[in-house]
Amino acid sequence: MDLTSGNIAFYLPWLLSEVATSCFVAMDLEMSGIALSVKYQGTKSLQKHYEENKAAAEKYQVLQVGLTICREDKERGSYVLRPYNISLNPCLDRNLNVNRDCTFMGWSMEFLAGHRFDVGSLFTHGVRYLSRDEEIAAREEAVRRWAPTDPMDNIEHKLRDEADIKFLEAVRCQIETWIAGGKTRGTYLSIPPTTNGHGKVRQGCPNDLSKTQKWLIHNLVKTEFPSLKSRGMPTYIQIEQRNGGAMEFNDRIRESDQRIRKHVGFRWIVEALAGGDLSELEPATFADLLPEDTDPSITAKVLADRIKERLKENRPILVGHNSFTDMVFFYRCFLGPLPNAVEEFIALIHETFPILVDTKFLATQDFDAMNLSSSLEELNKTLAKITSPRIETDSLYSKYFCKRSAHEAGYDSMLTAIAFLKLSTHLEDGKLPKGTRGRLEDIAYRLVTPTTTVVQDLFPSIPQDPFREFFNTEDEEKEQQQAEELGLETVALSIAYTGSKSDNDKVRQKLLIPRLGSKFWLEYGNKLRVFGTTEKTAYFGPIEKPAHLRARKKTKNSGANGANGANGGVSDDEELAINTNLIYL
Template sequence: MTVSCRASYESTWSELLPRLLPFLSTTHSTTEHIPSIASTDKARNTASMDVDKTSFYPLLLDILTDISDAAFVTIDLELSGIPTKDPAAGKPTLQQRYLETKEAAERYQILQIGITCVEQDASSGKYVLKPYNFDLSPVINERGLDVERIFSYQSGAAEFLLKVGFDMGRPFTHGVPYLSRAESKTAREKFVKRNDRGAVADIAIKPTEVESLAFLARVRSQVDEWVASTSMKTPEYLNIVPFDSDNVSNEQKQEELSRFEKRLVHQIVRAEYPELTTISRRGMIQVIKFDQEREDRIAEGRKRDLEERIARQKGFRWIIDAMHGGNITSLDLRECARDSVTGEYIFVNMDDMKGQFHRAQALLRNNPKVLVGHNCFLDLVYIYRTFIGTLPDTVEEFQRKLHKLWPVIVDTKYMSTHNCGDISPASSLEQIAEQLSAFQTPGVEVDPQHSKYTDLAAFHEAGYDSFLTAQVAVRLSAKLEREGAYVDDDAHGAELKDGMAAVKLTEKALDHQSAANGSKANEQQVNGQADGTDSLREANGFTPSVPGHKWKRTGEPTLEAAPEGDFFEYDPTDRKPRGQSIGTTIPGGMPRFGSDFWRVYGNKLRVFGTQEGVCLFGLANPLLGFVSAAAGSAPVSPPPPSISAVISLGSVASSDFETTICASLSATILVQLLLVL
């Protein structure tokens, strides 16, 4: 077997030859076709984590590891087109805006996607950022999948991308492949259909089609003669090739069977000779005797080949699956054992590689990451359409499906414009990041191997924008936590400062609020019990997000979050962020995911320009039932919630309720429910 590999410079032939001899003399399993010797470090671009189709699989294992270690992951997209709004139509509802976005997502293409993995380094008390930038290819490189894509470019979007220096050809020449769940399903269905000979419709030959009838007669004659032959010299196969005619000149003689003639050969053998089968060859059809064992072996080989093609074309969807806690066990690690520059196979330590993969897989499985974006309603619709499948027709169904994938989604746009009133404040990603850049606490640093954006401001590059989003998420949430800015509902008419976001990002505001309650909130975070309720009580209920603004309570009182380890803690389908993202906090840093802070700021996407202004996920108040996506519409009737959903506001909310509770605990549950009500 041939092994394409490259040894490190320290290796000598005397050391290398004994390792290669087994591969020259014996046959090894294909799963171990790469020798397990001292590894050569895979090339990683220390200045830029721009990932293309060549470096994707060589870097994929490291990317999965970074995702598994991350407290949360930020995203950003660059698109070939966006929804077109009709200014004369007035303010649309959220459902109308969703349908506009759905139509655009079905028409346009994700050209670039950026992610930033954010780790909490408790030892240094800092957040470590690891940004990646991916160009995404709309082209399906793997042949034989029988999947086609139709997409388009919007002239305005193309003009904008060219203006900011985007290379429009790069996604086609260097883009990372991908295959959605729906496309994978289509490829498998078409494969089954192609290989189901009984599903092939017969061609009806009319009596007037003399040439076709003559062709069938000649094929039948050849097959009968071959089957009846008893000569030892008769081959075990019969090749049906074009018939020569005495009336045809050499220039007009047919060298290959036409597709129509091939179908006729397949058809006549299938219908009249059940003991025989046909195989397509170049320019001809080969007839052989039917062997069930051989046919099963061939079918299994074809299926295995299809799955390998799907896995290679799957590309970026490995990352999407990892981020929502999906199954990535079928990843072929042999594809990862390549050089990131040349794409050629290299020597790796397969045991180390498997160990790294199994660790990442264990951390990721059924553990969806907290997903963070800025103004990300549109991004999430495109991501669902591109990597998951067909978008549902209603925004409510989209909310349910997306919430099932990612139980916790944070929109920094919503965080920065919370209680902004009827006027949409200036809250671009660049503006917010600039305001927050003056804050030194909590500490944010960039991993040395991801240092491209340290000294380079690449606005409107997806990787850079996800990098800015990560900084904003860390600093803004920490600032709001220190200020105790827990405003439960969007209060219209809030004062705006200089046209900026409702939460004015100034040192004065920070000092004023942190002196009152910041130290205690941080102390609670260190103990892993930060839920925001104590600081809220000290602040006489809630603190306005704009210092000095007089806020009128309109919602229900905040219930205390359930303590960690509570037997009744609500855990929908056992899919909640866990590990580092739940139990670890940095003093003065982000509130712990699962705390009451994220009940206020989590699972709410800002959708300016709509009547509702916000898209909600999960429950806003378990006592009131499901939150309808459109304000004013009738709420969806849910199944009866468990007591854990009532007493645990700190838990991740979901539309899937546990309805079965141990009978022996029914009395205790009833007492707690009565106390809550």
């Protein structure tokens, strides 16, 4: 599904609710440029590799993000994928008075254009976003711009240049004349004025404005004409009537805050993935998730709070392919500046995204890593004959049913999700079963098939399931019961270990991916492949036990069940692992 500037506001609450209840999220990025490494004799250090990518991330932008959200159906032993392709507008709205430099590498853009990437559509239909730093800058600029200032006559007294004083008088006269025109005036006033039809500019204003003159115009309008607003254009200042008339400072700041929240855009999704601050996301955003027959006591705010709480507590597992570079760009573009040392970067990413999986790392355990072709398409070609677990794509996400779109972020994220599901369920001692190689076309047309039954949990026409997901559904009650049997609090993360015998059997049958705490996560969790470096692998730290798996003292009754009682065959060692503060993998 393509998300654009025209539909992001509608789909945002649905996407956030899906992330909050996901099994994992696969991600892929397309950038406007990448690091071009100098050809070294031999390999370089991980620190050097990081420095090169850091410099590139500080110069280039993320142009497109692919997110494939995966839901696990424990009963059926299957997974449902929902791929999103999100193109981003590289520009900022000039009304925010904050600018962003956009840089494009020729080779990168030629490569993307060769894969039918429409660069022009980014500027017309791309989803806008504000990074954390840009949001702060926009708020500071609004305060600076609208803060009460000294009366204009004091400023005039401080002006030493006679030309500036005459310029200010001329501008004031033009504004007053324009206001006096009433209904006969134009919708806005341009300074310097446009030509009068005879090729002559009105007397008193220069053809080009200096920085000082632009500053004088903005301050004149703000101080003496509060019912008007000024807007800086490339070659002139545009003045127009403010909707609602004159505004006080607090009203102007409130208006600015609303505009800024609107333009946070795609970063709301980033914050959801990172467990960030969603408090400024208005409850009305989630109103469409409420069914018509909702209990009146359950308002949009109540639902919004539940979703935000779930997102805060349950940051999803983030899956990528060759994702070290993606994580550098992703953090720099949306979340903040990058540290100089790679060790500090690793600690920063681990704090923000506690559980990472790199399918390139999974795919290169059984081979000579330097000679293996492990691109996404080649990897899926290798895995084509593996038929479990059952992987379906929600019928409402039909874009990739019969169409290959290599190097489109949404498509690549879907291939990443498929690769993870197959690799995680079939890796045995670091090796894949023999005879798994298949044809590339099988991936495009056989694996990415619609579900036989539409998954009923998306869009206003079927709004009940997203709502129920956050208000005591039967599945949630079942997981609650399993968690209580283990002396744990509610387990919301779908692949968390609950001790369910049914789940454990399906894992052994390769129908479900390994549960958190298993050997798989010890071997592959938080390890990213970095070819071309001496280290070859970047380890991002141990996987901490999710907040909702906090240990709780067991009662005598629960303990009486024993390791092989109500726990569904849980051994003493497994029980000990669950009840430790951290599961160090």
